[in-house]
Amino acid sequence: xxLIRRRKPEQKRELSVRELLGKLVxxxxxxxxxxxxxxxxxxxxxxxxxKMQAKKAAKNRDAVLIFxxxxxxxxxxxxxxxxxxxxxxxxxNKVYEVxxxxxxxxxxxxxxxxLLIIKEIDRRxxxxxxWDDIRRRGDATDxxxxxxxxxxxxxxxTTAKQVSKGIIFFILAAVVIGGIILLITSSGGKGx
Numbered sequence: 001x002x003l004i005r006r007r008k009p010e011q012k013r014e015l016s017v018r019e020l021l022g023k024l025v026x027x028x029x030x031x032x033x034x035x036x037x038x039x040x041x042x043x044x045x046x047x048x049x050x051k052m053q054a055k056k057a058a059k060n061r062d063a064v065l066i067f068x069x070x071x072x073x074x075x076x077x078x079x080x081x082x083x084x085x086x087x088x089x090x091x092x093n094k095v096y097e098v099x100x101x102x103x104x105x106x107x108x109x110x111x112x113x114x115l116l117i118i119k120e121i122d123r124r125x126x127x128x129x130x131w132d133d134i135r136r137r138g139d140a141t142d143x144x145x146x147x148x149x150x151x152x153x154x155x156x157x158t159t160a161k162q163v164s165k166g167i168i169f170f171i172l173a174a175v176v177i178g179g180i181i182l183l184i185t186s187s188g189g190k191g192x
Contacts, residue, residue, distance in 0.1 A: 099125065
């Protein structure tokens, strides 16, 4: 008995008009379903509680919307905090600086709101004010495009070198084997 069962090759037969029409209708329905599911996929919707906090902060001139990053690495629900003496905010008995240059703009629908992003461990809010320091350290991302292109080019050249080494090894091995066969056949003919 055969351990491997082979299927009999199915003969292709021509479809009748009714079967062909049914197949076309199924394909069309399947395509419509995929198009509809692509249309139904929506962008991320800003939570209603967060919108409410943003509106509350926008109404009060001496208050600001704050995205608070805690020690655990979590983004807490946005909160509205009053600004004291024009340059500080108190959150959980901790004082944080407020710099007008460190405000971020949040766009919800057609409205824009100003907010601060504050890390629990840092007195200053998250901002782009230290741009020069970042550039001096060499951590700026504006030169990443060149680095990525150089890295990809280096990777391609190393793989090409590996391939060329493999080809050289193969040719060298073929020459050695050919030489051995030639010696065996030539010595075998003379010794007889």
